[in-house]
Amino acid sequence: MTAPSRRQTLIQAMQRLGYALLLPVSILPLAALLHRLGQPDALNLPVLVLSGKAIFGQMPLIYAVAIAFGIGHKARGGLALCGAVNFLLLSSALSVLAPGLHADLVCGMLAGIITALVGPWSPSLPKPIRLYLPGPWQGPLLSALVCLLLAVPLSLIWPMLEQGISQIATDLGTPFGAFSYGVLNRLLLPLGLHQLLGNLMTLGASNQLALAAAQPLHQGYGAGLYPIIMFGLPGACFAIWLHRHRLQQLPHGALLLTLALTSACIGITEPIEFLFAFTAPWLFLAHALLTGLSFAICSALEIQLGSYFSAGLLDLSLSYGSGLHAFWIIPLGILFFVAYALLFYHMLGRSPLSLSNQHLIRQEMANIPPADPQMLAIQYLKLLGGMDNLQAISVCLTRLSIRVRNMALVDQSQLLNLGCLSWIELNEHQLVLVLGPNAGLIEGQIRMLAERQSVPLGLKPNQASSSQVGW
Structure with a gap:
């Protein structure tokens, strides 16, 4: 296999893992909503609080099931069940060999990956080995054996890795570290690898304790996304709207307003960011640098506000109470709205948005999409x-x-x-x-x-x- 082929294979494998991680991440808003609504100052229903905490407490198990299901091949229902069993085996063995570690999330991820990858190898095992494994159970038994054996080196290696990850998370609290994380987080988005970067940070002890306490993740450095997602990207949509007015083209305000509200309220930014990434790379680069700047400013001002999902208005309402200096998000966001609108309007004036390949915004709409x-x-x-x-x-x-x-x-x-x-x-x-x-x-x-x-x-x-x- 040539070097470019190996790189492509590695990128595709990481993309598949990143997509598989979307399922457990998407469950977090539901758990957070249940936990918040059950509080005494809301609906005062302890059963909702317990339900939310139950989901947070089982996130490692959900990771194992989702990854095994997401990157596996055939018989994905069976893979999901095997992923859950292998997580229980790995985490139990590790807790006996090295008690006191915060390794549940990494056990969930490793159990899911091993379950999905070991199964296809079982038919190629040497015949003497396969004779000791019943035919239908070769894959599950082999993956369970690998998980048990993995507990030994993991008990020796993970303490050092956990310390390193925690140190990286601490370094990201500095303005330069936060800037670097913010820029890299956005630049990896077109490849679908930003989920891997974010989930790497959840493996540290602090974030695992935050999950157990039903607190938002990345509380130390995640605040920088709020001004970008809630204000900056809507400002970019406003700049495109103004730019099309300037060119006397149909501004398509309804579409741009929908994209802006989707980003600000729910935190889903891909429709806007993919427009920049694939039709205007210079705008996407500016967006990545501004994201890094937002992270650096929040770090310098010691703003600490985590997010359960994607730093939109929903996340802000759920995470505000546990944040530090969170009220600065709103004025800072307004400044980023103005900065995005002015910068993007100026950049579009110098080099208009190229839509020749994708035709995202056209002057006429030939049909209305069917409602069914x-x-x-x-x-x-x-x-x-x-x-x-x-x-x-x-x-x-x-x-x-x-x-x-x-x-x-x-x-x-x-x-x-x-x-x-x-x-x-x-x-x-x-x-x-x-x-x-x-x-x-x-x-x-x-x-x-x-x-x-x-x-x-x-x-x-x-x-x-x-x-x-x-x-």
Whole structure:
């Protein structure tokens, strides 16, 4: 395998892990909402508090199940169950060998990864070894054995790693460290690797204790995202709106307002950031640097405000009470709204936004997307070349990653008419559609239509074939 092929394989593997981590992360807002609503100053229902804490307390187990399910091959339901069992084995063995460690989250991640990766190796084991393992149980038993054996080196290595991760998290509390983290966090977003960077920081002892106490994660340095997500990106949308007025083009205010409110209220920023990343790299670079600046300012002002999910208004309302100097988020955010609006308006004036490849904003809308999800999925299938042209499909929050047999059959000129916010052609077979909150709904409808027509759809659009060995 050549060096570029190895790099591509590594990136794809890390992307798959990052996508798998989205499921446990997306559960955190529900747990936080239950915990907050049950407090005495809200609904005063202790059962809700206990329910929220129960979810937080089982996050390592949820990590193991989600990762095993997300990056596994066939028999994904069985993989999820094996991931849970292997986590219990690994964490129990580690607690006996090295009591007092804060390693539950890393045990959950390792158990999920081992479960998903060891299974395909079992058929290639030497025949004498396979004779001692019953056929249907080769994968589960082998992965359980690997997890038990891993507990020994992990008990020796993890104390040093935990100390190193905690030290890194402490260093990120300095303005320069926070700036570096903020810039890197945004630059990794187009590759889908920002989730890995964020989850790496949750492995430290402080964040695991925060999870157990139902407190927001990254409380020491996560405040820098709030001014960007709640104010900065809406300011960028305002700048694009002004820019289109200046060019006497249809400003498309409704679409830009929707993107801005989605970012500010819920914290889903991908539709806006993917527009910058794939059509205006200079804007995306400016966005990354401004994000780093926000992190540095919050660190210098000693603003501490964590987030459960994605630093939107929902997170702010849930995390405000446990923060430090959190009231500075609002005036700082207003300054970033003005900074984004002025800087992006000036940059767009010097180098207009190029929309030739994606046609995100057009002067006319030929059709109105169907309101019925099934009809909308059928329309997308027609533009994608029909069911026979699809090989694999997967959803990641606001995006659909699709693998097609023949890209020439895909009618990209009509995607906007169905409500597609943005899209990028990664290679001659893989296409990524940014659909917003409807992405999961459309993916489910397409899969249901495929099942009715007995058409097998794979789950790995970045792989050439969906025929994989599994258990």
